[in-house]
Amino acid sequence: MNLAADRAEAPSKARLRLWLRLLKTTRGIEGVLRERLRTEFGTTLPRFDVMAALSRAPEGMRMSEISGRLRVSNGNVTGIVDRLVSDGLARRVPAPGDRRAAVVRLTALGRDEFERQAAAHEAWIDELLSGIGAEASGRIDRALDALAEEETV
């Protein structure tokens, strides 16, 4: 019964290998997305992420809501939104009843622009992940979901 020994040793090694694979895969895909966003739309992944969050919130989002959703620091979002605003894609409006806060919203231009980017983005993902069948996709999704549960999230 070397099965017992295998069970004791394998998981740690398998996990480290899995992590490196996970990292390599996501970095590879992120790299492709970043490059295409740059060459085809003249934008960046962080900007796309912020616009994606905003596009789901027609009423707008506060800075802290954006940073919370994207799990990045507050100061980070300040700069990205600054650039979005100076490009006419987003707008800061005073938050009603709280003079400290502002609500960020996409402009009409921002919505149009994001529509185009999102359509391309979805097609790219479909292309880049085409190697994974629907069943495998579902299995991975559930496995990672279980993982997400235990983190602070």
Added chain:
Amino acid sequence: MNLAADRAEAPSKARLRLWLRLLKTTRGIEGVLRERLRTEFGTTLPRFDVMAALSRAPEGMRMSEISGRLRVSNGNVTGIVDRLVSDGLARRVPAPGDRRAAVVRLTALGRDEFERQAAAHEAWIDELLSGIGAEASGRIDRALDALAEEETV
């Protein structure tokens, strides 16, 4: 005939969901690793990555080998190695027979330091991925492996 439309639509959505999950998971884990490397070792993930590459090359690596292995830009590695060198963890030695190039090597201090970091890192990964069993781990690994094959890699 909405079956045809469904077949055309569903996999794409599943893949997009999978991608977002993949991204969330790896970013979450990377965030934990980055924070622990910072608080417990006063270093960063990029520095750890470079040191990990160097630790596998006792003879040292050229700058372009490092950037190629890590799939980051050349200019990027320049800065990271600069800081490693100024901290006494690595050293640039002239490449024999090529005055353009230098070979980067870990110093004795760098090797010691990396040993400690690597041990902690492996334990952290084991902890963070503990929610995934060995079988699931293997399955995900193979699915992502199939994916990696088709990319430029």
Added chain:
DNA sequence: GCTTGAAACTTTAACCTTGAAATAAATTCG
């Protein structure tokens, strides 16, 4: 030998990122 093109790096400009400090407004509470 010289010139031309490729290769190995570094530099630069612009952006992203974080954690910590600073500002300012809202809230709590004595």
Added chain:
DNA sequence: CGAATTTATTTCAAGGTTAAAGTTTCAAGC
């Protein structure tokens, strides 16, 4: 009310990241 605390956001310093441009050296080919 007024002080202390908390909350929302920006600013700052240091580092990471890329693509593009610049420098130096090597390798061919004439």
